[in-house]
Amino acid sequence: MLIIDSLHAEIDGKKILNGLSLTVNAGEVHAIMGPNGAGKSTLAYVLGGRPGYEVTGGSVTFAGQDLLAMEPHERAAVGLFLGFQYPVEIPGVSNVQFLREALNAQRIQRGEEPLTGGEFLKLAKEKAALLRMDMEMLKRQVNVGFSGGEKKRAEMVQMGILNPSLAILDETDSGLDIDALRVVGEGINAIMRAPDKAVVLITHYQRLLDYVKPDQVHILAKGRIVKSGGPELALELEREGYDEVMA
Amino acid sequence: MTLIARPTNREEDWRYSDAAFLSTAPIETFDDWRSVTVKPGAVLRETVQAGDAAPSAVTRCRVHVGAGGRYEHFATIVSGPYRRIELEVTLDEGAHFEFGGVTLGGESNVQEFVTRVIHAQPGATSNQVVRAVQWGQSTGNFLGRIEVVRDAQKTDAAQNFRAILLEKGASANTKPELEIFADDVKCAHGAAIGALDQTAAFYMAARGLPPEKARALLVRAFIADAFAAIDDETQRETMLEDALAHLDESAL
Numbered sequence: 240m241l242i243i244d245s246l247h248a249e250i251d252g253k254k255i256l257n258g259l260s261l262t263v264n265a266g267e268v269h270a271i272m273g274p275n276g277a278g279k280s281t282l283a284y285v286l287g288g289r290p291g292y293e294v295t296g297g298s299v300t301f302a303g304q305d306l307l308a309m310e311p312h313e314r315a316a317v318g319l320f321l322g323f324q325y326p327v328e329i330p331g332v333s334n335v336q337f338l339r340e341a342l343n344a345q346r347i348q349r350g351e352e353p354l355t356g357g358e359f360l361k362l363a364k365e366k367a368a369l370l371r372m373d374m375e376m377l378k379r380q381v382n383v384g385f386s387g388g389e390k391k392r393a394e395m396v397q398m399g400i401l402n403p404s405l406a407i408l409d410e411t412d413s414g415l416d417i418d419a420l421r422v423v424g425e426g427i428n429a430i431m432r433a434p435d436k437a438v439v440l441i442t443h444y445q446r447l448l449d450y451v452k453p454d455q456v457h458i459l460a461k462g463r464i465v466k467s468g469g470p471e472l473a474l475e476l477e478r479e480g481y482d483e484v485m486a
Numbered sequence: 487m488t489l490i491a492r493p494t495n496r497e498e499d500w501r502y503s504d505a506a507f508l509s510t511a512p513i514e515t516f517d518d519w520r521s522v523t524v525k526p527g528a529v530l531r532e533t534v535q536a537g538d539a540a541p542s543a544v545t546r547c548r549v550h551v552g553a554g555g556r557y558e559h560f561a562t563i564v565s566g567p568y569r570r571i572e573l574e575v576t577l578d579e580g581a582h583f584e585f586g587g588v589t590l591g592g593e594s595n596v597q598e599f600v601t602r603v604i605h606a607q608p609g610a611t612s613n614q615v616v617r618a619v620q621w622g623q624s625t626g627n628f629l630g631r632i633e634v635v636r637d638a639q640k641t642d643a644a645q646n647f648r649a650i651l652l653e654k655g656a657s658a659n660t661k662p663e664l665e666i667f668a669d670d671v672k673c674a675h676g677a678a679i680g681a682l683d684q685t686a687a688f689y690m691a692a693r694g695l696p697p698e699k700a701r702a703l704l705v706r707a708f709i710a711d712a713f714a715a716i717d718d719e720t721q722r723e724t725m726l727e728d729a730l731a732h733l734d735e736s737a738l
């Protein structure tokens with residue numbers, strides 16, 4: 240589903256990704272762990288197509304297409320979802336308005352009929368309930384005045400509504416208390432655990448992986464994948480730390 | 487026949503105006519004053535919509551609001567090459583002036599609101615919110631002058647101006663002027679000029695919104711501040727949609 244081959248990227252001329260390769264198949268969950276500043280968020284942004292993140296080498300194929308040739312909104316329409324480490328506040332725009340316009344823009348791009356207001360609200364209610372989020376929250380401005388944990392849950396409601404085939408979730412577990420972590424973990428499973436979908440979880444902690452069981456765990460350091468393994472690699476990291484495991 | 491002087495950029499109130507227009511427009515253009523009186527305790531709301539975009543380039547209006555009265559003025563300037571809406575409002579005791587203005591334009595358009603609010607008696611309040619959205623080589627201006635006469639205690643006057651410049655060549659100017667001769671007075675002023683929030687634009691793109699849709703949503707939220715005080719929802723939406731329609735046609 241996703242094939243990243245020897246990806247190089249820089250920001251302001253500073254090399255951040257240095258030949259990163261990763262293959263994710265449909266039906267799989269991959270975890271990417273790594274020290275601060277390793278380039279995890281950069282990888283997510285490069286996949287999303289954020290302006291300022293310049294790809295200087297390598298390729299990314301998503302669902303058989305050249306991902307890097309697409310505009311950010313086109314990547315979303317073909318099924319890519321980026322869960323932000325720091326979800327963005329949009330004053331004056333409500334979640335409902337934002338998500339309805341976003342979903343319908345995606346649907347139009349895919350040649351599908353846009354949803355009516357009623358159809359959209361029904362869908363939004365269903366996904367909000369999945370994440371134990373009050374519909375009233377969705378009527379409020381996007382992420383404005385939300386706590387850290389509420390922002391992360393709202394990201395997952397967005398994911399549920401947009402129903403992507405590949406989710407790159409950047410530290411979705413940070414800022415969550417133990418109950419919220421379970422709700423989010425179960426939400427990810429409910430929305431994304433399917434034979435035709437895949438998830439890349441970027442995380443610092445083992446604890447989210449207790450709920451969303453990874454098929455593979457990778458360590459990202461200095462802009463590349465330096466070690467890959469099964470779920471036991473995450474446990475090893477938790478016990479011994481990066482220095483020990485990467486040595 | 488009164489003889490009026492042709493304004494020039496040397497005058498405070500015309501410093502950002504279109505110089506070519508000032509030197510070539512027929513002199514009567516500058517003396518076209520309309521008078522409005524709001525009786526004590528009465529409420530009057532006036533709206534100038536993008537649709538009937540300023541019939542003449544310069545419209546000037548002198549308003550007197552009687553004690554306890556309320557005058558509201560909401561306007562959108564979307565055309566050019568030079569458009570100016572000028573309001574001179576005198577407030578009696580406990581009267582209120584509410585103003586919301588939006589300039590929105592490209593090319594070399596110069597679009598400006600100029601207000602002079604005279605708090606002539608105690609306890610009067612005024613609130614002015616102006617939003618400018620400019621692209622091309624256009625300019626959006628807000629010159630707001632507040633005068634508080636002696637003994638006009640408990641005056642509360644607020645002004646807020648924010649501009650979004652969608653392209654490099656566009657500009658915006660604001661210059662608050664305060665002349666205060668009373669001591670128990672609250673005057674608040676805020677101003678900010680910036681570009682469209684690129685972080686928000688990327689976030690919206692990452693959710694599937696094409697750039698022009700994301701921009702329209704952000705601009706809508708931005709200019710909505712200027713019309714937030716319109717309590718009639720239909721009227722508020724009409725003002726917003728009218729302005730935005732112009733953005734769709736013209737911007738980029």
Ligand SMILES: Nc1ncnc2c1ncn2[C@@H]1O[C@H](COP(=O)(O)OP(=O)(O)O)[C@@H](O)[C@H]1O
Pocket residue numbers: 250251253255273274275276277278279280281282
């Ligand atoms: N906008 C930016 N400009 C310059 N350097 C940046 C920018 N964003 C991130 N970096 C640098 O890129 C490196 C990787 O950052 P990031 O991808 O955020 O790491 P991680 O998510 O793994 O903690 C860091 O050294 C960071 O300082």
Ligand SMILES: [Mg+2]
Pocket residue numbers: 279280281324409410
């Ligand atoms: Mg990060």
